[in-house]
Amino acid sequence: MTSLTTSRRTFVVMASSGLLLGLIPKAARTREIHRQDHPFGDSLFRADQVPGDELVRRFLEIAPDGTVTVFSKHLDMGQGTWSGLASLVAEELDANWTKVRVTGAPVSNTAYANHMFQRQATGGSTSLANSWDELRRAGAVARAMVLAAAARSWGVHANAITLKDGVLSHGARTATLGDFAQAAAHEEVPHEVALKPRAAWRLLGRDTPRTDMPGKVTGATKYGIDGAWQDMRHAVIARSSRFGARLLHADTAAAGAMPGVEAVVEIPSGIAVIARTTWHALRARDALTLTWSDGEGETRSDAQIARDHRAAMDQQPPSWDDMRGDPATMLARAATRVEAEFTFPYLAHAAMEPLALLGQFDGTRCKLRGGFQTQADNRAQVAAILGLEAEAVELETVPAGGSFGRRAGFTGDWVVEFAQLLKAARAPYPIKLTWTREDDMRGGHYRPLMVYAMQGGLDAQGRLLALDMRLAGQSVTGNSPYPKAPYRDITALEGNFHDLYDHPHSRLRFFHADAKVPVVTYRSISNNHTGVAKEIFVDRLARAAGADPVAFRLALLGAEPRQAQVLRVAAKAANWDTPPPRGITRGVAVHRSEGSCVAQVAELSGSPEDFRIERIVSAVDCGLAVNPDTVRAQVEGGTGFGLSSALYGEINLDNGAARQSNFDGYRLLRMNEMPRRIEVHMVESGTRPSGIGEPGSVPGAPAVINALERMGMAPVSRLPVFAST
Amino acid sequence: MAITLTINGTLTRLEAEGDMPLLWAMRDLAGLTGTKFGCGAGHCGACTVHMDGEAARACRVSLEEAAGRSIVTIEGVTGATAQKVQDAWLRHQVAQCGYCQPGQIMTAIALLEAGYGDAETVEAVMSGNLCRCATYLRIRAAVLDAAT
Numbered sequence: 001m002t003s004l005t006t007s008r009r010t011f012v013v014m015a016s017s018g019l020l021l022g023l024i025p026k027a028a029r030t031r032e033i034h035r036q037d038h039p040f041g042d043s044l045f046r047a048d049q050v051p052g053d054e055l056v057r058r059f060l061e062i063a064p065d066g067t068v069t070v071f072s073k074h075l076d077m078g079q080g081t082w083s084g085l086a087s088l089v090a091e092e093l094d095a096n097w098t099k100v101r102v103t104g105a106p107v108s109n110t111a112y113a114n115h116m117f118q119r120q121a122t123g124g125s126t127s128l129a130n131s132w133d134e135l136r137r138a139g140a141v142a143r144a145m146v147l148a149a150a151a152r153s154w155g156v157h158a159n160a161i162t163l164k165d166g167v168l169s170h171g172a173r174t175a176t177l178g179d180f181a182q183a184a185a186h187e188e189v190p191h192e193v194a195l196k197p198r199a200a201w202r203l204l205g206r207d208t209p210r211t212d213m214p215g216k217v218t219g220a221t222k223y224g225i226d227g228a229w230q231d232m233r234h235a236v237i238a239r240s241s242r243f244g245a246r247l248l249h250a251d252t253a254a255a256g257a258m259p260g261v262e263a264v265v266e267i268p269s270g271i272a273v274i275a276r277t278t279w280h281a282l283r284a285r286d287a288l289t290l291t292w293s294d295g296e297g298e299t300r301s302d303a304q305i306a307r308d309h310r311a312a313m314d315q316q317p318p319s320w321d322d323m324r325g326d327p328a329t330m331l332a333r334a335a336t337r338v339e340a341e342f343t344f345p346y347l348a349h350a351a352m353e354p355l356a357l358l359g360q361f362d363g364t365r366c367k368l369r370g371g372f373q374t375q376a377d378n379r380a381q382v383a384a385i386l387g388l389e390a391e392a393v394e395l396e397t398v399p400a401g402g403s404f405g406r407r408a409g410f411t412g413d414w415v416v417e418f419a420q421l422l423k424a425a426r427a428p429y430p431i432k433l434t435w436t437r438e439d440d441m442r443g444g445h446y447r448p449l450m451v452y453a454m455q456g457g458l459d460a461q462g463r464l465l466a467l468d469m470r471l472a473g474q475s476v477t478g479n480s481p482y483p484k485a486p487y488r489d490i491t492a493l494e495g496n497f498h499d500l501y502d503h504p505h506s507r508l509r510f511f512h513a514d515a516k517v518p519v520v521t522y523r524s525i526s527n528n529h530t531g532v533a534k535e536i537f538v539d540r541l542a543r544a545a546g547a548d549p550v551a552f553r554l555a556l557l558g559a560e561p562r563q564a565q566v567l568r569v570a571a572k573a574a575n576w577d578t579p580p581p582r583g584i585t586r587g588v589a590v591h592r593s594e595g596s597c598v599a600q601v602a603e604l605s606g607s608p609e610d611f612r613i614e615r616i617v618s619a620v621d622c623g624l625a626v627n628p629d630t631v632r633a634q635v636e637g638g639t640g641f642g643l644s645s646a647l648y649g650e651i652n653l654d655n656g657a658a659r660q661s662n663f664d665g666y667r668l669l670r671m672n673e674m675p676r677r678i679e680v681h682m683v684e685s686g687t688r689p690s691g692i693g694e695p696g697s698v699p700g701a702p703a704v705i706n707a708l709e710r711m712g713m714a715p716v717s718r719l720p721v722f723a724s725t
Numbered sequence: 726m727a728i729t730l731t732i733n734g735t736l737t738r739l740e741a742e743g744d745m746p747l748l749w750a751m752r753d754l755a756g757l758t759g760t761k762f763g764c765g766a767g768h769c770g771a772c773t774v775h776m777d778g779e780a781a782r783a784c785r786v787s788l789e790e791a792a793g794r795s796i797v798t799i800e801g802v803t804g805a806t807a808q809k810v811q812d813a814w815l816r817h818q819v820a821q822c823g824y825c826q827p828g829q830i831m832t833a834i835a836l837l838e839a840g841y842g843d844a845e846t847v848e849a850v851m852s853g854n855l856c857r858c859a860t861y862l863r864i865r866a867a868v869l870d871a872a873t
Contacts, residue, residue: 078822078858209818216823217814219759219799223824226758234753259742277741278762279749352763352771352824352857401761401824402857437764629818633863637821640859663768663855671861672852678862 050134052141053189058111059138060089062146066166066178068095070135071105073112073120074127075373076212077351077403078637079693080630081127083210085135087626088128091203092139092196093146095177096166102211104397107390109376120376123408123521125594125691128626132688140193142184149183150175207629212399223401224370227358229430233262234278235421236434238285239270241657243444244297244516247271251289258284265424272421278434298516298656302449305653306343309451309472309513318470318509320489322498325505330466334457338544340537341454343718344473344529345650347447347522348658348666353401354440355414360430361386361422366393371400372415373407381412385419404641405521409445410477413518441666442658446651447522448474449515450529454497454537462545464556466505469498471533472513476521488512495527495593495698497534500563501556517653523641524694527593532646535589535702536716539709549588549706550576562621563592566599566683569619573681574601584614587707589699595690596622597683598635602675602703608713613643613675616700623686631692632680638696639678644669646701647721665724675700728792732757733801743789747781748772750788751798759799759827763855770854773828773835774798780835799827806838806871813867821858829854833868842872 050058061069070089076082082102090100105112112120115130143163150168151158161170166177198205215221240247250271252264260280265272271288275281300308331337359368366386372378375395383390400407407414418433425431435443450473457466475492489510493499498508522528542552550571557564567590571577580586583605590599601617618635625631648667652659660666705716713721729738732755739754748765751757751774763771765784772783775797810833820826829851836842836850847868856864 078820080821207818209815210820212823213815213818213820216820216826217811217830219827221823222758225762226752228756228758277745277749277753279745279753350857352761352769352822352855354762400822402822404857434762437766633818633821633860636862637859640861641857644859662766663764664766668855668857669859669861670852670855671865672848674859674861 051189052137052193055134055138056142056145058105059135060093060142062142062177062181064178064181066096066176067099067101068093068177069101069103072102073105073114073131074122075104075371075397075400075403075407077371077373077400077407079634080210080627081122081693082212082399083208084128084626084630085131086211087203087208088131088135089139091201092136093143093177094163094166097203097208099166100211107375107379107395121374121408123373124525125596125693125695128689129595129623129691136195137193140195141190144190144193145184145187146177146180148187149180152187153180153183204626205624205628208627210630221399223353224358224398225353225356225401225434227369227398227432229358229360231429232358233274233276233427233429233431234281234434235272235274235431236278236281236285236436237267237270237272237417237421237439238288238290239439239443240292241442242292242297242299243518243656245292245294246296247290248293249291254289255284255287258287263425263427265421267417267420267424269417269420272424274425274427274431282436298653300515300653300656302346302651302653305449305515306451309449309511310453312472312511312513313451313453313470313509316511319512320486320493320508320510323507325466327466327468327505327507330505331455331457331468334465335460336458336544338456338458338541339454340452340540340715341717342452342533342536344450344532345719346449346517346653347645347649348441348651348660349402349404349406349522350441350666350668351400351402351404351406354437355406355435356433357415357418358430358432359418359422363426364388364392366419366422367396368394368415368418369396369398370415371403371407372397373400373403374412378412378415381416382419385416386423404523405525406445409520413445437663438661441651442661444518444658445520446517447528448476448519450492452533454533456537456541458541458545462547464501464503464541467498467503468507469496470509470511472511474515474517474519475512476519476525478512478514478519492526493530494525495530495534495591497537500534500560500592501538502559503556516656523697524593527591527694527698528642528645531591531593531698532702532719535591535699536705539587539702539706540715553590560592562597562685563590563599565685566590566597566619566621569681569683570599570601570617573619573679574603574617576601585707585711587703587705587710589703589706591695591698593695593698596620596692596695598695598699600639600699600703602700602707604704604707604711608708608711611708611711613704615677615679616675616703617679617681618696619681619683620692620696621683621685622692622695623688623690624684625682626689628682631682634692635680635696636678638694639700640669640674642697642701643704646705646719647673650720650723652724667724728788730791730793731795733797739788741788743787743792745788746784747774747786747788747791747796748783751783751796757798757800761824761827763825763828768855769825769828770832771825771828773831773854775802775831775835778835778838780832799831802831802834807834809871810834810837810868813871817863817867817870819860819863819867821860825854825856829856829864833871837868837872842869844869847872
């Protein structure tokens with residue numbers, strides 16, 4: 001059993017040695033959250049003692065024409081972080097927003113580490129919180145130095161010059177930021193800079209248009225898959241369809257003789273075909289005759305894996321066991337007992353941009369271009385394969401057409417494989433590797449299949465007396481090179497009922513049950529199952545107690561004032577206390593993840609077999625909303641993403657191979673299945689931002705499922721609700 | 726073999742096999758990467774272009790079929806409707822990752838140019854284009870906005 005002291009001590013040790021996911025053990029988190037403005041703690045996000053001029057060098061550049069370029073250490077995969085980060089700089093610099101550009105920063109764990117993970121990586125919805133201080137300070141230092149240069153040139157006091165929208169003026173004299181950018185570099189670096197008070201903000205806290213929107217509307221944005229270098233060739237790879245199978249024999253003669261084909265090379269994961277165009281490579285790949293080993297690797301179906309995970313709960317010791325009070329005795333004494341089992345399937349991320357990479361290796365140096373999410377680790381992985389020093393590997397990070405966790409895998413599988421291709425090909429030309437949709441969907445690295453068994457007991461007054469919950473499955477950090485305990489378990493557990501609801505007698509056990517199916521992070525990490533299971537189960541308890549589901553939750557949220565507040569705000573905005581219009585059934589859910597709280601009330605019409613989500617009313621507390629419109633967008637889209645998983649998403653396995661291979665089998669939510677309206681109400685609780693890229697994807701699905709069950713649908717025991725089998 | 730077609734108003738000769746999908750000809754031969762590869766099977770709509778003014782999925786059209794026709798991609802789309810649609814996309818701040826948006830926009834322009842702009846038809850037609858970020862509400866709002 002993991003005691004509170006152990007997990008706290010372990011966290012301190014690991015934080016100092018550099019952890020990857022940086023998730024704080026629940027014990028530390030649940031206690032500290034009430035004391036601090038920000039749940040991750042202030043120290044992790046402070047821009048430490050980096051000198052001001054160094055901060056400026058790292059994060060921005062002002063061109064003579066006044067264009068301000070901000071270097072983002074984080075990947076923009078749709079969440080809007082590039083624009084958000086740039087607004088922090090632009091606000092303090094008083095730059096003209098229309099002249100602000102953003103580009104991916106180079107690789108450096110020194111200059112560009114995520115303060116949370118101690119290395120350059122994007123995840124955990126931490127970007128804005130991470131850079132809140134450092135980027136505003138960078139902007140303010142640059143502003144002070146530009147003003148000093150202008151003051152020197154004009155022979156006036158710096159504080160007599162006004163700077164607004166990138167234009168400096170004093171009397172009749174005007175200049176732009178660009179006019180003094182070079183001279184500013186010779187000015188003294190201020191030790192202390194005052195950051196603007198909120199009342200003076202022109203960009204922050206407002207619906208500032210995203211810097212990347214024009215490029216995405218005209219098609220000008222170049223993603224990883226769009227990279228093009230002189231003399232580039234195109235590659236695709238034939239991989240095993242079954243996880244863990246080995247290539248026994250390859251007949252590549254026919255493929256090699258196809259028109260347009262440049263080379264056919266063997267790499268550890270299979271056979272790569274390099275050709276004049278992607279289509280020539282694809283056509284030649286079809287002509288390969290490959291024999292894969294049988295009986296090695298994963299051979300089970302997903303249903304068998306689910307049964308094995310369930311059996312693990314009774315047959316193996318838990319890897320995580322946390323208990324308070326005496327749940328066994330109290331469950332036996334309960335006036336009413338409620339039981340539930342849930343199976344959450346494997347899920348493919350299915351980002352609209354399939355994985356793709358462009359690169360060239362000349363034997364001594366390697367350059368790569370793509371949507372990297374863990375740049376420093378990726379560089380080290382590539383260097384190791386190519387036998388180079390890390391500095392000989394250059395990464396250009398470009399915006400990603402989605403990731404949802406796929407690009408953040410600890411092993412960097414997709415980058416590693418590309419390095420192996422470059423090594424094997426030894427080509428005198430750059431190569432772009434494109435994954436087809438089928439490669440991407442059948443390639444594993446899924447959200448793990450998780451099985452839950454939950455029991456709750458109510459007293460005679462309908463109060464929650466005791467809970468026993470068990471879950472079993474793979475952890476997304478199970479295959480990571482980082483220390484297994486406690487991170488392996490926390491990345492499978494965070495956001496669970498036992499930790500987030502306040503009830504006296506409770507036990508949580510996690511059984512690490514392995515499978516040879518590679519799994520990785522998936523939007524909101526464990527919350528995409530822990531939060532969904534929690535909110536469906538608490539609703540069933542409320543029904544068994546004959547209690548109002550909002551009031552029932554509020555009674556359990558005494559230790560979670562921010563969750564309680566968003567729940568109250570969403571309920572009020574949805575007129576919860578007034579019966580719904582005729583033909584409408586409501587469902588509710590609330591959750592905290594990545595430091596932010598979201599509550600949603602769903603209103604459904606129709607029947608469980610044929611329904612429409614008429615409206616979802618949301619209340620969001622993400623500390624401080626740097627760009628409220630982006631927060632709304634993330635909650636709207638996140639809701640659709642969560643619903644897509646809960647209603648339709650599943651990867652089934654037959655003999656260890658994925659059954660779904662494209663969007664005909666792997667169903668995604670479409671426009672006509674989207675809620676007709678999503679309202680988002682802001683609840684501001686702090687003076688700095690917490691995350692929003694992930695938290696909006698959690699409560700919508702259980703709110704809808706709760707409404708469906710209240711409409712009369714049989715209780716869900718297996719996700720998705722509309723399983724294909 | 727050589728295939729001649731009009732791409733964004735310019736008569737273009739491509740050296741390629743006739744069964745090559747228009748998608749790969751646009752991306753790998755013409756260098757027009759605004760036309761996105763999403764599924765290669767006609768399920769997602771990310772590669773939507775205009776062929777003689779009508780929406781077409783470039784992954785399902787062979788170069789042979791496109792020969793002699795006029796192809797317009799997101800890079801070359803012009804006119805009052807295109808302007809209205811792209812302006813609406815900016816006004817509604819539609820895109821998140823943005824990858825599917827060229828296909829969404831090309832579908833929307835063709836729909837409006839064909840004279841449809843009612844909510845029911847917009848939802849029915851636009852449901853053919855997938856968006857994994859689920860920006861659907863903003864897409865719908867932008868199309869309806871551009872339709873007025």
